[in-house]
Amino acid sequence: MSPEQWTSSSGEPPAKRTDLPAATAAKPTREQVIAGLRATSEGGADLVQLLTPEGQRVQHPDFDIDISPEQLRDLYRDMVLVRRADREGNALQRQGQLGIWVPLLGQEAAQIGAGRALKPQDMAFPSYREHGVAWARGIDPTELLGIFRGTDHGSWDPTSTGFHLYTIVIGNQCLNATGYAMGQRFDGKVGDPDGEATMVFFGDGATSQGDVHEAMVWSAVYDSPVVFFCQNNQWAISEPLERQTRVPLYQRASGYGFPGIRVDGNDVLASLAVSKWALDECRNGNGPVLIEAFTYRMDAHTTSDDPTRYRMTDEQEAWKLKDPIERLRVHLIREHAADQEFFDSVDAEADQLAERFREFCFTMQEPPPERIFSNVYAEESPQLAAQREEYLSYLAGFADETVAGGVR
Amino acid sequence: MSPEQWTSSSGEPPAKRTDLPAATAAKPTREQVIAGLRATSEGGADLVQLLTPEGQRVQHPDFDIDISPEQLRDLYRDMVLVRRADREGNALQRQGQLGIWVPLLGQEAAQIGAGRALKPQDMAFPSYREHGVAWARGIDPTELLGIFRGTDHGSWDPTSTGFHLYTIVIGNQCLNATGYAMGQRFDGKVGDPDGEATMVFFGDGATSQGDVHEAMVWSAVYDSPVVFFCQNNQWAISEPLERQTRVPLYQRASGYGFPGIRVDGNDVLASLAVSKWALDECRNGNGPVLIEAFTYRMDAHTTSDDPTRYRMTDEQEAWKLKDPIERLRVHLIREHAADQEFFDSVDAEADQLAERFREFCFTMQEPPPERIFSNVYAEESPQLAAQREEYLSYLAGFADETVAGGVR
């Protein structure tokens, strides 16, 4: 049994039968699939792009955006600050301050574009890497630290921030978001330009999960105002995109009967433009919409991961040339929309943020032991109350102990 | 809150923005969706048909089939016999001989077409309504009785018959079939015209399940030789197709990157032709393929169901005109491919089958109580052996009893 027997057709591909419909030609070879999915790191012909990797503004026939120099600078600032927090998170993990960190490096444009397209009345459901979206929703980066330090599972209020808690079980949040969006519709908040919408974030790997499918089925059937924002960062831990699909992910939408758009995820303008459009479609009652943001995970999957085991550095080098921050910086300079003073002030602000972030981390309180038992239920059970009391008095026993170094 | 707020856009649809891509026009109204899915009970423009409801043979540019009069008569015979067994099953349930029966009435052409396209080396994974496919796999209808009488869960050998046990949990079998097909590929049985293939059967409702999605993802990624044969019989118990999708189901395939074809499920020739083609594609290593057989459940969901609660009889009347058996009968007559003697002999054979079927049912043995404990594991556990012994000796206690009518 040779690997070829199943990884690609054995020997010569069977002669194409000419009496068959064109649409059902022999399946592509493995190489063709990979080429179609990734080899063009440009994302292919359908990629929506407004800013080239060289920072040049280009027009798009369907999606464009009017944007002021000030807004451009704000987007730049967002991305720099978010990246800085992210890098500090990584460093804090290396210093043993955090158990783990999930880096967003490289995905700033996708996330800030999407996040800034959201309006206050909208709701966002993140996966676990959406520090940029969190930022755009007004959640201070320090509020993420508890998750990775192990003191809590996210300290923000999902309702008032319009930003649900991070969801780690791949795909789950897509259904939760769809249900929330159904509720927006049931509440009569959909059908005009000032309506509400929901955006849900997930990765390329997540698209294989049943829950993501069900979310797409449901949102189509209930006309839910939900934007499925898939960050295709080319990898699900060590697995490249071709372990999840044969065709570009945005094409999934056609099977459900709603629009699917592939956007350059390293282009914050394109991400913003397409996200705005998609959210407006949802507000107006034309949801759902799928967006595939074509981007790249520049760092490891998490700080526990070692990507040198499964991917080549030249891939990473190629993507460096498409860096989301650098291309906006070049654009700002080229357009004389920002001067050195601006860039310096953003850097200074990033330094301050970094310091505050680190400082916050160092001084975080450990949760008290009774927290183990808190909020299991809205209406606590006597059983649990008893367990808590027993445990606390057990702990109190240690405090009373005078013997030092003893086992008990 | 009015239902319109979510079942269709409220009031006037928002004016279509002309600056948006055509593909992303405002979502269709609920009425448009329903119209697109069902109102044309013809199945729409893409429907593959070789035999009109009036029994006229038509050509199809992509799918056609050479077939002898004898083969036509065989298909007719298959359908008549299968329908007869099905009707007897229904009657036996009404007479209290079976706990439940799941009728296939109306779906004979879809199932016989698909079932006769299978070769001996192929494997089929049914749902619970595939009595016609079972027949084509050489499984005597009496072997189905145990399931519905409650004596077993299917008495045939899945391996030697190439027909897996019925699967009731919606969608499960699609993944099992995909795994089996992966095995066919791993075994080197794929890649030439005499290769192996797998066919899996499921309903329109099943398409919403996560497992069906995952099966499509996996089969695309592993180039599995599996034909997804979806019998769209328009209903999932009381739910019409528009509770599961906005667009015709065969279009799902495009989102996964493999062919999807809608075939007239009441046309046994078309079902056979498309199934053969799809299976050959799989054998040749070009799988997977999705077939949507557009058909109709002419009877209740099961004998426990009361369809008058949720659907109009005129729908059923309209579909009667497309009866799969009648159209082949008319065709045979029109083409002088069968005479009255043939039709009489098939009817006589059906009578014999019915009698044998009923007879078998009446004389079925009850399984012995120890069967409760049999085959839980391939390697039995002492715990279970002990439970069985204890139970059998408990039962033996009753046999010893001489007191009549007592509680113990």
Place this chain on the structure above:
Amino acid sequence: MAAPALERPTTPSGTQTVTIAKALNMGLRASLERDPKVLIMGEDVGKLGGVFRITDGLQKDFGEHRVLDTPLAESGIIGTAIGLAIRGYRPVCEIQFDGFIFPGFDQIISQLAKLHYRSQGKVKMPIVIRVPYGGGIGAVEHHSESPESLFAHIAGLKVVSCSNPVDAYWMLQQAIECDDPVLFFEPKRRYYEKAELDTSIDPLPLLSSRVARSGSAVTVAAYGPMVRTCLDAAAAASEDGLDLEVVDLRALSPLDLGPVFESVRRTGRLVLVSEAPAESSVTSEIATRVQQECFYSLEAPVLRATGFDTPYPPSKLEEGFLPDLDRVLDVVDRSLAY
């Protein structure tokens, strides 16, 4: 633990004879009337009124926006219900049969059970999952399962089962009013058993067990469909002069074992009865807690009459698989033999 203050329903009050099925329908109707945020979701719950007709007439009276026929996907039902709850709704999900809850298991375990905890109380999950469960109806595979123990093991879920029309009516409304997720197990083989329902009598708290029959010889504890079986067994035993106490557990997690402890301290003997297989189950938990709390009172070990540790058998064999009056009394005898 005080009973939540349920407003009196505007629908039928006073005493009437109803089945469990009807009582559940009345309970749903009362909840839909009481709170516009209550939604009913599930497969075939609309026009058809559910395969058991528990939601009969509700879509007609409350509209498609309150009673939703969903796509055929249980993870979808639970997963979207969670989103709706975040939005402020109170979804009541119907799972068509016990065996079909498993595709929704992940959303139940990973999200539903945990969201209140992980959000430190900021996100409530007032969701009820109704599960017609258990055997004895001659059904095909996957239609006779008793999966309640799986949920009882999971922290963050409340698990209850009703055994009669009065509890069906009240417990369902209480579950819907509860701010926590409740797995509501309905004994489908008892759907058509009748009793008097007096809607003017105050209900017990949702999470409480109750003595269904007083006795002194042996305590028999059960829930859901087996309560009837145990009461019948007690009636038969009393003809033999044996006086059994029967406890209807009602709450399976968190358990309310006070009445069981109290009873066992009097009788010294306990027999637990369930359709579910015994292994690592709710009955195991009760036995464990009873031998702890009543160690010095027990005159016999806690014994069980349950389904066997096998998959649910073909229905012609279910009579043997399910504990019946005789098997319950056989185990009672064994307890008395100590």
Place this chain on the structure above:
Amino acid sequence: MAAPALERPTTPSGTQTVTIAKALNMGLRASLERDPKVLIMGEDVGKLGGVFRITDGLQKDFGEHRVLDTPLAESGIIGTAIGLAIRGYRPVCEIQFDGFIFPGFDQIISQLAKLHYRSQGKVKMPIVIRVPYGGGIGAVEHHSESPESLFAHIAGLKVVSCSNPVDAYWMLQQAIECDDPVLFFEPKRRYYEKAELDTSIDPLPLLSSRVARSGSAVTVAAYGPMVRTCLDAAAAASEDGLDLEVVDLRALSPLDLGPVFESVRRTGRLVLVSEAPAESSVTSEIATRVQQECFYSLEAPVLRATGFDTPYPPSKLEEGFLPDLDRVLDVVDRSLAY
């Protein structure tokens, strides 16, 4: 119950010091070599060698057709493994972390556990599902769960857990050789603990428990990660002159309680230890069976030291949630106080 006759592996034999992680890797390698039908499937098991590197090097040596990086979908992993098993393969599935087995739960319960039964033995399900489980590693949510009791409740599944390199090596190979589906729980926090592995010594049967330390005062029974904790507790107690017997349960379903009964008949006391919450769990089942079988021997009720009946807490709190040496000894003291 005879140990299945495993051919001696061609890979390293003789005595060596290995970690549990390494022993598992060696066990997988030996199984892949022994039987060409053995496949390894899971997320990141190929090039990466799994997030814990348990499958390190296997894809390189056996090829992509034996060690499969799968799409990211657990129902897909189990569901296709079932199909492959029908085809004659023996898939070994890796679930990346305990908390991610739930999307695959339906296929496990509805198909994997039942196919042998419903086909009356015609369809075998020789599938192993490896689950790195339990806490103590400072992980984020869903990465520290102990779901073993859910599977122990389900008939048709075999559930085991190893606690040391020797068992890791042998039990995994035995599980792969077993014609029944085996849930194989690996104590991830102990992956890097070392011991001597002598591959020339005959292994115990897969479904057996064993006395890990002899003693006379109190029996302590545990499995997986808690065996080490209990052995440490026993060592500490012995310094105080208290002689604990420790049983490593190994098999969680079907249980092998003979050694526990025998031990309890000698000590009169039993303490059960698990990371998993106590409610309706494997420890409940063991307590129930012990109070039945050893009713007249027990001098104290069976007591437990377990995770609390809460969701797994944020990791800064896990030290309190998980039983440790002190809590085990505290419960031992309580047992002795009877």
